[in-house]
Amino acid sequence: MARLAGSDGETTAKAIRAQSLALFARHGYAAVSMRMIADAVGVQPGALYQYHSNKQQLLVDLMRGHLEALLRAWREEEDAADSPVQALERFARFHIRYHITRPDDVFISYMELRALEPDEFRAIEVLRKSYEGVLKAILEAGRVQNIFSCEDPHVSAMAILAMLTGVNSWYRSGGRLSQAKIEDIYAVMVARSVGCELEGRSDV
Amino acid sequence: MARLAGSDGETTAKAIRAQSLALFARHGYAAVSMRMIADAVGVQPGALYQYHSNKQQLLVDLMRGHLEALLRAWREEEDAADSPVQALERFARFHIRYHITRPDDVFISYMELRALEPDEFRAIEVLRKSYEGVLKAILEAGRVQNIFSCEDPHVSAMAILAMLTGVNSWYRSGGRLSQAKIEDIYAVMVARSVGCELEGRSDV
Amino acid sequence: MARLAGSDGETTAKAIRAQSLALFARHGYAAVSMRMIADAVGVQPGALYQYHSNKQQLLVDLMRGHLEALLRAWREEEDAADSPVQALERFARFHIRYHITRPDDVFISYMELRALEPDEFRAIEVLRKSYEGVLKAILEAGRVQNIFSCEDPHVSAMAILAMLTGVNSWYRSGGRLSQAKIEDIYAVMVARSVGCELEGRSDV
Amino acid sequence: MARLAGSDGETTAKAIRAQSLALFARHGYAAVSMRMIADAVGVQPGALYQYHSNKQQLLVDLMRGHLEALLRAWREEEDAADSPVQALERFARFHIRYHITRPDDVFISYMELRALEPDEFRAIEVLRKSYEGVLKAILEAGRVQNIFSCEDPHVSAMAILAMLTGVNSWYRSGGRLSQAKIEDIYAVMVARSVGCELEGRSDV
DNA sequence: TATGAATGAGATTTCATTCAT
DNA sequence: GATGAATGAAATCTCATTCAT
DSSP states (O other): OOOOTTOOHHHHHHHHHHHHHHHHHHHOGGGOOHHHHHHHHTSOGGGGGGTSSSHHHHHHHHHHHHHHHHHHHHHHHOOTTOOHHHHHHHHHHHHHHHHHTOHHHHHHHHHSGGGSOHHHHHHHHHHHHHHHHHHHHHHHHHHHTTOSOOSOHHHHHHHHHHHHHGGGGTOOTTSSSOHHHHHHHHHHHHHHHTTOOOTTOTTO | OOOOTTOOHHHHHHHHHHHHHHHHHHHOGGGOOHHHHHHHHTSOHHHHTTTSSSHHHHHHHHHHHHHHHHHHHHHHHOOTTOOHHHHHHHHHHHHHHHHHTOHHHHHHHHHSGGGSOHHHHHHHHHHHHHHHHHHHHHHHHHHHTTOSOOSOHHHHHHHHHHHHHGGGGTOOTTSSSOHHHHHHHHHHHHHHHTTOOOTTOTTO | OOOOTTOOHHHHHHHHHHHHHHHHHHHOTTTOOHHHHHHHHTSOHHHHTTTSSSHHHHHHHHHHHHHHHHHHHHHHHOOTTOOHHHHHHHHHHHHHHHHHTOHHHHHHHHHSGGGSOHHHHHHHHHHHHHHHHHHHHHHHHHHHTTOSOOSOHHHHHHHHHHHHHGGGGTOOTTSSSOHHHHHHHHHHHHHHHTTOOOTTOTTO | OOOOTTOOHHHHHHHHHHHHHHHHHHHOGGGOOHHHHHHHHTSOGGGGGGTSSSHHHHHHHHHHHHHHHHHHHHHHHOOTTOOHHHHHHHHHHHHHHHHHTOHHHHHHHHHSGGGSOHHHHHHHHHHHHHHHHHHHHHHHHHHHTTOSOOSOHHHHHHHHHHHHHGGGGTOOTTSSSOHHHHHHHHHHHHHHHTTOOOTTOTTO
C-alpha cells in the first residue's frame, strides 16, 4: 500500500543490517533469500530494495561497514609510544575484544569474500589488507629491533590473525572463561609465538 | 540416449567427487547448483542422482570420506613411544602436511557443517570431535607431566588447530616457502604456544 | 518534503507529457515504467499521480491530445474551394508536414492502440477514423467525378495513409532530403496512385 | 515431475514458436509474460528455457526464423530473366502474398526491433537490409535503363515497402477483396509510383 | 505539489528433482 | 548408466500504486 503510519527509514535500515548480518552469518550469503531477510525485518521483500540496490550490494555494505569501523577503532586504540612488545599485546587484546563482540560481522567479512563479484572483491580486499598491515608493521618493527624472533612477518601475521580470529569459532559469552582471561591467554601465546615472554605472566 | 560407449560408472563417480569438491570449496554448497556440477563432470543433471540420492547426501558423502581418511591417516602416523613434545610436533607436522594437500576437503568439512541437516550434522560432528580429541589428549598428557605450560587443554587445542588449519588460507603450492619450511615454522610456534622450545631450532 | 521553492505544476505537467511521449515512442508503453518517466522528469514516481490517475490514463491523455490537435490543424488547413486533385495534394502535404514534426505522437497513437483497454480504445478509434474519413471523402469525390482511377476508396485511403505515415520510419531532420522535397516526391506518388499527374511535375 | 508420457521436444518447440508469435504480435513483446506463453503452450514457465535461453533470445529466434525464410522464398521466386518492370511486379506480388499469410511474423519483425539489445539488433538488421536491398536493386536497374521515373531508389524503396507491408494492417482473409485482387491493385499502384503502367491493366 | 516508505502482485529465471525412454 | 523433457517451488527483482507527511 503505502507508508505505514509511524514507519521510518532509519529504523528499517538498521533492522535490515542487523537481520541480514545474523542470517548471512548463520546460513551463508547464498543460502539466505531476500524473503528470509524481509520476514525477519517485518517488511515485504521489495522494501529491501529501497535500502540496497540488490543482494550483492547488501553484502558489500555490511562488509564495508564492518571493516571501516574496525580500522577506525584501531586508530583510536593504538599508542605511538608503545614498544613492539607492548604494541603486539595491545593489538592482540584489541583484536580479540573487538572481534569477540561482533562475531557475525567478522564471520561474513572473512568467509563471504568468495561471494563478491570481482570489482566488489577488490574494494573490500583493500580494507582487509589495510588491517593486516597493522599487525605486519608491528612484527616488522620488532624484528628489525631484534626483539621478535620472527623469520617472516607476513607468515607470522597470517598465523597470528588466524589464531586470534579463531576465538570466535568457539567463544560463547557467559561461557567458562571470561573475556579478560581469554585476552590474557592469547596475549601470552601470541608473544611466545615470536619468542617473547610478557612480563609477570609466565604463570599463564 | 542410452549409455555412451566407453562411459563407466566408476569414472563418473570419481569425477563427481572431484568436481563437486572443487565447486563447493570455491563457491560454497548453497551457491553451487547440481547443473554446475553436471556441467563440470560432463553429464546431464539427472545422471548425478545415480550416485548420490540428493544434493545434501552428496555433501555428506564428501565430508565423511574426508574425515574418515584423515583419522585413518593419523592412526598410521602416530607413534605410541612419543613423548608429549614429540607427539605435539608429529601432530603439527602431520596436520599441516595432510591438510595442505587437500584444501578443498578441509574447507568444506569445516565450513559447510552449517549446511547439514540435524541428523547429518551429528554424524559428522562425531568424526570431527574424534580428531580434535587426538590433540587434546596430547596436550593433556603434557600438562599433567608439567611439560606443557597449558592452562586449558581445550582452549589451547582449539587455538592450535585454528592456527594450523589457517595455513590453508594463504598457502599456495610453488610459493615462496616450501612445505617443509612451513612445517618447521609452525612446529616451533605450536611448541612455544605451550611453553616449549623444540631442540636445535631456536634460530627459527 | 513539501513543494520545492520554484516548482510549478504546469511545468511538471508539460515535462511529464514530453518525457512519457519520448519514452513510450522509443520503448513502447509496456516497456516503460512509471519510474523511468519519473526519473526523466526529475520527480518521484508518486508525483506522476497528481497529473494522471494511472499509467493507462497517461497514455490515453497523450493520444487524445495528439488526435484532437491533428484534426484541429487539418480544419484550419483545408480549403473548401479545392478540386479533388488539389485537395489530395493538400492533404498529402499536410499529413507529411504535420506528422514529420511529431514522430513520437504519431507512433504511439498508431502503435499503442493495442495497449488500450476496450473503453479507451473505442474513444480513441472515433478520433482516428474521423481523420481517415477526411482522405476517404477526398478520394470518393474524385472517383465520382471520374478524376481518380480509384476502384476502392477505402483500400486506397489505407494504402495512401500507410505510405505517407511511412515517411516517419526513415525521415531524419537534417538528412539528405529537405522536408519540402519529400512533400514533392510523395505528392506525386500519391497522385499517380490514383492515376493523376500533378501539373508541371512530371520530372519528379 | 519429469517427462510426461508422450511428451516430445519437437512438438513443444513448434508450439512455443506458434504461441509466442501470436502473443507478441497481439500484445507486444514487453506486454507478454513468459507465463502467458507457457499457459498457451500448456507447460510450466520453466519448460520454455529448455528451448530458448531467455525471453530476448526467444524473440530473436522468431525474427531470424522469419527473415531467413523470407529471403529463401524470394530466392526461389525471383527470375533472372525478368525486365525491371516484370521484376518489380513479381516482387510486389511476392511480398504481398508472402506477408499476407504471416502477419504475426511480419509484425514483430518490424515492430519489435526496438526491444532487441544492441548486438541482437545488429544481427537482425543485416537480414532486414538484405531484403530491402532486393527491391532497391530492382529500382536501380529500372532507373539506369530509363524505364522507371524514380529519382531516389532508396526513398522509393522505403515508400513502396511501407505501402506493401501496410496491407497487413487492414487485410483480413475472407474479407471483401481476394488476395489476388489485392495483388493486382497494389502491383498497379507500385508500378505507377515509378511512372509505369502495367500492360493491359489500365482499368484497375 | 511532492516526497519517501511501503505494499502486493507479478516479472524473469533458476533450482532440485523426477521419470519415460 | 544416462538422457531429455518436464515439474513445482522458489529465487531475485521490478512494477504500479498508495498514502502519511
